[in-house]
Structures are given as structure tokens and as C-alpha cells.
Amino acid sequence: MKYLFFIVLLVTGLITAGCMSGNQNTPVTPTPPIVNVNPPIATPAPQIMNVNLPIEAPTPQIVYVTVTVPVLAPTSVTVPVLTAPTSVETVCNTSEHLTTNIRMIGNVYGLASAPADGIDEIRFTLGLAPCSSAIDLTQLQIVFSTPNAPNVTLTQSTRTSTGFFTTKIGTTKVTSLAPGEKVEITFFVTPVPANTRMNIELKPPVGAVLPFSKTAPAKIAATNVLY
Numbered sequence: 001m002k003y004l005f006f007i008v009l010l011v012t013g014l015i016t017a018g019c020m021s022g023n024q025n026t027p028v029t030p031t032p033p034i035v036n037v038n039p040p041i042a043t044p045a046p047q048i049m050n051v052n053l054p055i056e057a058p059t060p061q062i063v064y065v066t067v068t069v070p071v072l073a074p075t076s077v078t079v080p081v082l083t084a085p086t087s088v089e090t091v092c093n094t095s096e097h098l099t100t101n102i103r104m105i106g107n108v109y110g111l112a113s114a115p116a117d118g119i120d121e122i123r124f125t126l127g128l129a130p131c132s133s134a135i136d137l138t139q140l141q142i143v144f145s146t147p148n149a150p151n152v153t154l155t156q157s158t159r160t161s162t163g164f165f166t167t168k169i170g171t172t173k174v175t176s177l178a179p180g181e182k183v184e185i186t187f188f189v190t191p192v193p194a195n196t197r198m199n200i201e202l203k204p205p206v207g208a209v210l211p212f213s214k215t216a217p218a219k220i221a222a223t224n225v226l227y
Helices: 002-022
Strands: 102-111 119-128 141-146 149-156 164-169 183-192 197-203 210-215 223-226
Touching: 102 197, 102 210, 119 197, 141 183, 149 183
Parallel strands: 149 164
Antiparallel strands: 102 119, 102 223, 119 183, 141 149, 141 197, 164 183, 197 210
16 A cells, blocks of 8 residues: 555656656746726717707896986076965046946847747846946836837836836845946847847946847747847
8 A cells, every 4th residue: 555655656746747848848928917907987978869849939138227317406596476466456537436337248138938929028237347336226227129119218126027127136136236246137028029120228327328239030939149
């Protein structure tokens, strides 16, 4: 057994020597060392997709611009103020005070209770000139006439008829008239047909007589403006 071990050992040594002698003429290429290198990982480029999307109009932008304007200091200007008179005074001389000037105010109206028969009532308004003296209406006379009828003289009364006239300021019966007042005169007449001329004279107790003429219209209504 001991000899068998030595024999195996010898054979093994011979085989090893032979292998070594056979490899002396063959170059040995060294194995390159393995280097642990982490190569960079390239990120794939994103793919561009050709998609047709609706293009919205851009929203208009509001731009606020602050402008500084120089403000001039107010200039104090003195304006003269004219003081209006508190009352209006009419200067009258002595001769005007002695004269009574009655005048017509507004229209002369002809009223007809039965238009087919003609005008049977006359109505108008009187006043005085500013410098006139007040008058006593009970002394006033009115003369009324037409081409086909005689003159009729009327005097002031509290009742209206073909011979009397009434004098009222508003709804109040009065017997005098002063400057600045307006008195309504009303009296009855015998019916006056259409297209008939009427003559009226106002005779105050003092002062000038005021005559005027009016004509009945071609077509008479209940109330007529006489011209």
C-alpha cells in the first residue's frame, strides 16, 4: 500500500512536468481585467405627435396707464354781484294821476244760449294803466249797438240783463277798480245774428272813452271769440 502511494505520486509528477514543457512555446494572452463601469443610460427622445389642435385667439390684455397731469391752483376771482331791486316802482307825474285809462285785457267773448238765434251775452275783462286813478264802477257806462238796433246804455248792477252789467274779480262782485286789478264785465244783449258787427263804448266817470268793435262769427257756437 505504501509502495502504491509513491508510484501514483511519481506518475503525477511526470505528467505535470510534461505538460509544463509542452506549454513553454505557446504565448499566453493575458485576460483583460473586468472593470465595473456603469455606462450612461440614454433617455429616449420623446416622440413628437402631429396633432391638429384648435388655436384660440389670444385674450386681449388691458393695459392701464397712469398719467400724471399737473393741476393748477384755483385762482381767486372777485366777481361783482349786482343786487336786484326789491321792488319795482313806477314813477307817475301829476297829470297821469288825474287821468283814468281803462284798457281791454284778453279776448272779447260772445256766448249763445241758443246758437241758432245768435249771440245773447257779451263778456270781457278790463284793467287800468299803472298810473291811473282807481275808478268807481257804479259810475261806469257801457253803450252797445249794432247796425240793425238802436244804442243801448248799460249801468253797473248786481244782476245781469240787457240794461245792466255785472263787475266781478274772480267770483267776488266789486264796485271799484284799482291799478293792477282785473275786473270781468258781463251783460246780455238782444240776440245778434252771424256776421253782424257790434260796437261797444266804455265810458268811465273820468278819463277817456274806450270804443271798440267786434263781429259775430259766420257760424255761431255756444262760446265764440269775437274779432
